[in-house]
Amino acid sequence: MTVRAAVLDVGSNSVRLLLLERLTADGAVGERVGTVTGLRRGALTDGSVCADALARLDACLADYAERIVVAGSPPVVAVGTAAVREAPNHGAIEDMFRRQMGSALTIVTGEQEATLAFAGARMALPPDAGPCRVIDIGGASTEVVEGDASGPRSLVSLPLGVVRDIDKSIDEAHDTAERLVAAATAGFASAGPVVGLAGTVTQAAALCAGFYDPQRIHRMRLSRSDIEAALGTASALDLPARRRMPGMHPDRADVIVNGMAILLGAMSALGVTEVIVSERDLLDGIAADPRLVPVARTA
Numbered sequence: 001m002t003v004r005a006a007v008l009d010v011g012s013n014s015v016r017l018l019l020l021e022r023l024t025a026d027g028a029v030g031e032r033v034g035t036v037t038g039l040r041r042g043a044l045t046d047g048s049v050c051a052d053a054l055a056r057l058d059a060c061l062a063d064y065a066e067r068i069v070v071a072g073s074p075p076v077v078a079v080g081t082a083a084v085r086e087a088p089n090h091g092a093i094e095d096m097f098r099r100q101m102g103s104a105l106t107i108v109t110g111e112q113e114a115t116l117a118f119a120g121a122r123m124a125l126p127p128d129a130g131p132c133r134v135i136d137i138g139g140a141s142t143e144v145v146e147g148d149a150s151g152p153r154s155l156v157s158l159p160l161g162v163v164r165d166i167d168k169s170i171d172e173a174h175d176t177a178e179r180l181v182a183a184a185t186a187g188f189a190s191a192g193p194v195v196g197l198a199g200t201v202t203q204a205a206a207l208c209a210g211f212y213d214p215q216r217i218h219r220m221r222l223s224r225s226d227i228e229a230a231l232g233t234a235s236a237l238d239l240p241a242r243r244r245m246p247g248m249h250p251d252r253a254d255v256i257v258n259g260m261a262i263l264l265g266a267m268s269a270l271g272v273t274e275v276i277v278s279e280r281d282l283l284d285g286i287a288a289d290p291r292l293v294p295v296a297r298t299a
Contacts, residue, residue: 003030003071005293008064009282010097010105012040012083012139013163013255014199015057017064018283019071020293027123027280028287033067034199035060036251040083040140040163047086049093057093061100068101076103077292079282081113082141082161106292110157114143116285118152121145121195123288124219124278131192135181135266135275136282137200137259139163142266144181146188156184160262162200162255170235173258177265185269194267196222196275198282199252200259204230205277206247207256218279224267231260 007018007028014036021030037057042050049057068076078097084090085107097105108116117136125132127149136143142160147153158180165173205220206212207230234242235257242257243250252259267275287293 001030003074005074005287006064006068006071006076007283007286007293008076008078008101009286010039010057010078010080010084010093011282012081012141012161013038014139015039015060015064016283017067018287019067019074020287023287025123025127027120027284032283033064035063036249038139038163040161043083043087046088048089049083049087054092054096058096058100061097065100076101077286078103078105079113079116079286080105080107081282082110082138082157085109086140110141110143111155113141113282114145114155114157115152116289117143117197117282118145118147118155118285119288120281120284121197121278122149123280123284124195124197124276125193129192131189133188133192133194133270135194135196135201135263135270136198137162137196137262137266138198139255142177142181142262144185144188144266144270146185148192154185154188158184162259162262165258165262166255168258170231170257170261173261174265174268177262178269181266181269190271194270194272194275195278196263197278197280200256200263201275201277202279203247203249203252203256204260204263206249207234207245210246212247212249214279217277220277221274222277223274224264227260227264231257231264234260
């Protein structure tokens with residue numbers, strides 16, 4: 001199958017690559033690669049990305065550039081999210097990206113990020129599904145969106161994330177999330193399920209299941225009690241032991257405790273006891289946007 005585009009999400013905790021072959025109603029089809037670069041980790045007081053994080057990003061992009069060449073050098077479409085848009089030295093990241101990829105990195109606003117994430121997450125639901133809410137917990141921002149098959153009706157991007165809030169206690173992370181999400185979504189419609197996406201949600205699902213398999217995790221219903229149990233187990237372990245938990249991605253072991261606390265706080269604010277896990281996310285939303293990637297949808 002021909003790779004039509006290389007789609008990248010330069011996120012605050014990880015960078016992900018989709019070698020897009022085709023787009024279906026169930027999401028984008030193609031090889032996916034993710035690398036935890038921790039772009040927000042060690043950020044300076046003004047939000048600048050530190051030298052170590054820039055070096056990790058450079059190495060990741062060099063690897064991805066080779067993969068893209070092997071795939072036939074398709075067009076590159078890339079977006080940068082919170083850590084990039086907030087960084088005073090974002091120009092250095094853009095220059096690095098252009099040098100490695102030969103194309104521009106588009107820095108999206110929080111509202112644009114929320115819209116793209118919503119488009120991807122909706123693919124976890126049947127095409128004729130009614131209204132839903134979507135929560136996307138990232139490294140430096142969390143997007144909450146309410147809408148239906150026609151698109152978002154209300155959305156917000158919050159300064160809340162697993163790396164941004166890594167130094168908070170579990171209770172602080174939970175309460176901060178509950179407070180911010182409750183205030184920001186007070187006017188949202190409350191009908192319909194909540195779909196959760198991105199690394200925190202899929203990692204929480206993997207811990208609850210005891211394994212990570214994207215095909216089996218996708219559309220899993222993750223209950224509050226299951227998340228609380230996984231959080232209790234993970235928080236009682238030191239970092240080396242946590243890395244060995246069944247289903248744990250070792251590079252997420254240091255952020256998943258606060259990530260699950262943020263997820264639980266957001267669920268409290270939204271008044272729900274479960275979330276539907278979506279493996280369709282921002283990458284799929286980018287791929288499905290004809291203004292960004294002009295690839296025809298197939299069955």
